[in-house]
Amino acid sequence: xxxxxxxxxxxxxxxxxxxxxxxxxxxxxxxxxxxxxxxxxxxxxxxxxxxxxxxxxxxxxxxxxxxxxxxxxxxxxxxxxxxxxxxxxxxxxxxxxxxxxxxxxxxxxxx
Amino acid sequence: xxxxxxxxxxxxxxxxxxxxxxxxxxxxxxxxxxxxxxxxxxxxxxxxxxxxxxxxxxxxxxxxxxxxxxxxxxxxxxxxxxxxxxxxxxxxxxxxxxxxxxxxxxxxxxxxxx
Numbered sequence: 001x002x003x004x005x006x007x008x009x010x011x012x013x014x015x016x017x018x019x020x021x022x023x024x025x026x027x028x029x030x031x032x033x034x035x036x037x038x039x040x041x042x043x044x045x046x047x048x049x050x051x052x053x054x055x056x057x058x059x060x061x062x063x064x065x066x067x068x069x070x071x072x073x074x075x076x077x078x079x080x081x082x083x084x085x086x087x088x089x090x091x092x093x094x095x096x097x098x099x100x101x102x103x104x105x106x107x108x109x110x111x
Numbered sequence: 112x113x114x115x116x117x118x119x120x121x122x123x124x125x126x127x128x129x130x131x132x133x134x135x136x137x138x139x140x141x142x143x144x145x146x147x148x149x150x151x152x153x154x155x156x157x158x159x160x161x162x163x164x165x166x167x168x169x170x171x172x173x174x175x176x177x178x179x180x181x182x183x184x185x186x187x188x189x190x191x192x193x194x195x196x197x198x199x200x201x202x203x204x205x206x207x208x209x210x211x212x213x214x215x216x217x218x219x220x221x222x223x224x225x
Contacts, residue, residue: 032212043202043216044154088154092212096167097142098156099214 002027004091006102014110019076021105023089026070032092033065035074037085038104044088048074079109113137115217117203123223124193132188132220134203143186144204144214145178147171154202160186193224 003026013019021035032051036044050056050063050072062075072091076083086104093100116135124130136143145157158168160178175191186205190197200221204214 034213036216043200043219046213046215049213090154097144097159097161097206097212097214098167098169099144099146099154100156101154103153 002091002093002100004089004100004102006087006089006105008103009106010108011105012108012110013079015079015081017079017109019079019083019107019109021074021076021087021089021107023072023074023091023102024070025072025089025091025100027091027093027100028067028070029094030067030070030091031094033063033072034090034092034099035061035063035072036088036090038088039085044090047087076107079107081109081111083107084109113139115203115205115215117201117217117220119220120218121221121223123225126195126224127192130190130193130222132190132201132203132222134186134188134217135184136186136203136205137215138184139207140205140215141208142166142206142212142214143178143180144206145188146202146204146216147199148202148219149196149199157188157201190222193222195224198222198224 035047048063060077064073088104089102090099143160200219203217206214
């Protein structure tokens with residue numbers, strides 16, 4: 001069973017702090033990794049994709065991938081109350097296009 | 112900015128009835144997907160569709176489910192005889208051809224089976 005694991009949280013950080021979200025996956029053949037944000041009752045909204053080991057930065061967001069450890073993370077710098085949402089880690093294997101999602105980590109940014 | 116659209120936003124049906132959920136993927140995308148999310152649970156893959164045929168399906172996607180691309184823009188999910196446990200948010204997603212495999216999700220259809 002190919003799985004994606006995330007801490008469900010809630011993760012609470014003060015406004016302006018760095019939020020760190022983590023994800024592990026079981027399929028060593030996975031090729032593509034995505035972070036989505038989901039507000040309550042809404043659909044997943046893409047934040048970032050990452051395909052190679054290392055860091056990828058986009059504005060306040062940095063995704064980190066370590067394929068040897070089967071680990072993906074998302075850092076949110078200068079967290080804002082509007083960042084409060086559930087963050088979904090999604091992994092695509094090397095065959096087919098389906099995404100396997102983690103349970104999601106609920107982030108709460110306190111003013 | 113192009114986006115995936117879905118109709119209806121909310122569908123209420125009686126158990127045993129057929130429902131059709133509709134999606135319009137992003138126009139230049141070639142891969143189409145349906146996912147569902149039961150309240151409080153993970154987003155789960157149902158089916159992927161490419162070149163007018165199913166390319167992959169999950170165990171959830173049994174004989175009561177079917178997908179179709181009836182014209183050049185719409186992509187539909189049909190549930191033939193709904194069950195209480197089909198109540199969920201259903202999301203359509205689409206992506207360009209590989210290697211640009213990022214999937215963009217529609218706003219979802221909330222299906223309530225009574």
